Amino acid sequence: MALEQKYQALLQQAQQRQLPDIEGIRLCFQTLSLAARIDRDCATLLAPHGLSEGRFVLLFLLDAAPGGLAPAALAEQAGVTRATVTGLLDGLEREALIERHAAPGDRRALRIQLTRKGQQMAKTVFAQHSRWIASLYGNLSDPERQQLTALLAKVARNLQGAAP
Template sequence: MNLEQKYRALLTEAARRELPNIASIQLCFQTLSLANAIDKDCAALLAPHGLSEGRFVLLFLLDAAPAGLAPNVLAAQAGVTRATVTGLLDGLEREALIKRHADSQDRRALRVVLTPKGKQTAQNVFEQHSRWIAGLFGNLTATEHEQLALLLRKVAGNLETSTQESSS
């Protein structure tokens, strides 16, 4: 696997300094390089549809809620701020993928729903995106899937432990 240039430089410097656990440092940099490559591919796949990852997430959430959702609910479910959701919704509305309207129960509140164009875009992109994600891990056996998931959980547990220790 190709490491990004910045990680190659850091790895070379770590080796020069004879830091312990060079193999662990390399694994970390491989993981970061892979995550960045996945992000870049994801962005490239979404761009022809006029979508960013944030817009894609909102379409996904709205597609699952035919009655629509309030912007604050979208923000909470997407894990972003209300201000971020407002910007994302503005873009989706300019592209005629969503519509905002007054909530029938509380006219002071807004409800966001997909337009027919938004629903069609969502279905097309979800299908393409699902195939792409499945393809990333498609050559792993079921056992390898389980092993990778276990290893990722172990590393995540180490991260949680180190974060707790550094904040103590």
């Protein structure tokens, strides 16, 4: 697997300095390069629809909540700040993908719902996104997927004890 240029340079420096565990460093850089490539490809897939990853996440959450969600609930579920959600919702509203409604019983509270256009967009993009994700792991057998899951979890546990 090709490393991003910056990781190639760092790996060469690590080799020249004879740092310990060059193979561990290479694995880390491979993981980072793969994650960056997945992020770029995801952004490329979403761009023709006028979506960022953040907007996509909100569409996904709202599609699963036909009665709508409060902005605070969206922020919590998406793992972002309320200010970030407000900006994302502003963009989705400009594209007529969502509507803001007063919550029943409390006109000060908002409920966010997908418009018909938003529902159609969600259906189209989710189908495309699901096929893309399936293609990423499509050539892995079930045992390979289980092994990859276990290995990633093992590395993630190492992060819990490591100082940043």
